[in-house]
Amino acid sequence: MAHIILLSWKKLFRDKVNTFWILCFPIVLGTLFNLAFSNLAKDEKMSPIPVAVILEDDEYADALEATIDEITDSTDPMLDPTYCTMDEAMELLEAKEITGILQSGEQVSLTISSNMTNDTLNQSILQAFTNEYNMQQDAIINILTTHPEKIADVLDNFETGTDYNKTVSLSRDDGASPFTQYFFNLLAMTSLFTAVGGIKIATENQANLTPLGARKCVSPTHKLVTLVSELIATTTYEFLLNIIGFCYLAYVLKVDILSRFPLSIFSLFISCLTGVSLGLFIGSLGQKQAEFKQGMVFAVTMPMCFLSGLMIGNMRIVIEEHCPIINKLNPAALISDCYYTLATYESLDRFKTDIITLIVYTCIFILFGFLVTRRQKYASL
Amino acid sequence: MNEPAVKVENLVKRYKEILAVDHLNLEIRQGEIFGLLGPNGSGKTTTINCILSLLSYDMGDISIFGKPMAPNRYDIKKDIGIIMQNVAVFDELTVYENIDYFCGLYIKDKKIRAQYVEDAIDFVGLNDFRKFYPKKLSGGLLRRLNIACGIAHKPKLIILDEPTVAVDPQSRNSILEGIQKLNENGATIIYTSHYMEEVEQICTRIAIVDKGKNLALGTKDELKKLIKKREIITIDILDIKDSDIAAIENLPHVYDVTFENHQLTILCDGGQHNLIRVLDYLQSKEYSFGHVHSELPTLNDVFLEITGKELRD
Structure with missing residues (x-):
């Protein structure tokens, strides 16, 4: 053998x-x-989402501006904001220079174009941001109205983030x-x-x-x-x-x-x-x-x-x-x-x-x- | 008493509708060179493959050295060497390694095997080519390697199936001499070929097969005695009278005389001094003649007379 x-x-x-x-x-x-x-991996790097921000003349505008400035001020900014009027914003959206328009108010509103089908990921991110912002704004107003003494706890929670789902990592190498x-x-x-x-x-x-x-x-x-x-x-x-x-x-x-x-x-x-x-x-x-x-x-x-x-x-x-x-x-x-x-x-x-x-x-x-x-x-x- | 090396009784092998071997009987004695002579497609290789138990057959019994042959009779297989019609060597192994590989299937002892491989290389004269790969060898040398792979383990029975196909005359002679040497060393040889000269040159007994049947069996002299034509005399002559042709036809042992294109052909069925008698008669009639040729019958004549067709048809 x-x-x-x-x-x-x-x-x-x-x-x-x-x-x-x-x-x-x-x-x-x-x-x-x-x-x-x-080469593909390089292309996959996330770039800031261009967005137009319209600040109305009301008490909600400052909060939105502060929030956007906060998330834009990092080394890896999520948004690339342009503060302008509604007309200017619509022009930018039609020219496809921005993904969407954020407008301050009792509820922040998001305007996106249905023609930009190739930018759905960024549109989804903006939608998620808007929903989260409105949800937290409502919560704060609600607490201030009903239990103002608990506002500190609520703000702490927002700061650290409360997660009701325990994440079990099955992964050995997330990267x-x-x-x-x-x-x-x-x-x-x-x-x-x-x-x-x-x-x-x-x-x-x-x-x-x-x-x-x-x-x-x-x-x-x-x-x-x-x-x-x-x-x-x-x-x-x-x-x-x-x-x-x-x-x-x-x-x-x-x-x-x-x-x-x-x-x-x-x-x-x-x-x-x-x-x-x-x-x-x-x-x-x-x-x-x-x-x-x-x-x-x-x-x-x-x-x-x-x-x-x-x-x-x-x-x-x-x-x-x-x-x-x-x-x-x-x-x-x-x-x-x-x-x-x-x-x-x-x-x-x-x-x-x-x-x-x-x-x-x-x-x-x-x-x-x-x-x-x-x-x-x-x-x- | 010695058992026959190979005994084939009533062998029948069919390929669907075709009857390849038709109730064939053979008895090959130990120590002989046995020739299996027949045209292509006559059933020689099929018979060999049945003897080796490579092919299943429809009927018959085959025994080797007195033992019934079967695919799992390794005790019999160790005494058999086979040289196939097609060269069966590995292209990726050298001459030495090829012989060593096949010898290793028979001989387990390393030292003995090494000696046997050397002997085989010497025997086929491939000493200068031991490190060559088969692709670098000429057709003749490749055939010699094929033979060395089949005989390195010093088998008692060697079967050579048309080993000289597509081989130049010099290599052919070398191969035939080698086969005779193997026989002198004690091996029984079965040699199949459609080259009658080769079979005539080396075989002690010959079986003529066609359409799977054993038509004749014997030594070459015995086979030649089976046919009427024993001597053919041809004489170049300008002209000859019909009365003289009739007179020659009446000479002893002459059975047919023809004259065509200034050539007189006389067929004799045996006897001695036929040529002298014919020449004496022609001289007595003062005929001048040129080229004279006397030819004894060949195995082809035997085959022709038995089957009615040429061996190489």
């Missing part, structure tokens, strides 16, 4: 095409993702980049591409597919010994290549995938084993040549990766809403979810479910592959 493993490693190491692609995918795509997402998900999917894709190695194991051990298979079949070494040895050699080699890709993402591109390192590496190993066994499974199907079956690997894994969100980031969320079973069955989604749960959740429950599902897949693929490939007598060659 050791003899077969050793020479199989040599074969794999010298198979430049396989080695190149397994290494190339995470490095090239990872670098491209990194370049693209770093994780929203784009890290793409790298998880990239790792999943690379792991599944190790199926090409599995195809080779299957085809090189079946007498009806290759002369090499025929030569192995007539030898006195049990087929299972050859298969297991080659499965071990291929999985360990592909795992090693995947570790290089993983380390490139983690240490060179500084992608945040190092959470719980041992478990991440364990996920990587299981996903490589799933990939190789998937190849063994596909390679065992029918009498088509290895090249055709390699094509089948790409035809099967690419849709899996698409559905797990490699091309469209929120694909998995969309699937979760409409057909969640796909996420629970798709190996690419499961692999990607392993890294995601390790990075995001304190609990390992979801991670365990993902890993167990992958192991079940692996067992089914290997069992089927072995049952077909271990056959030693054929109807035709």
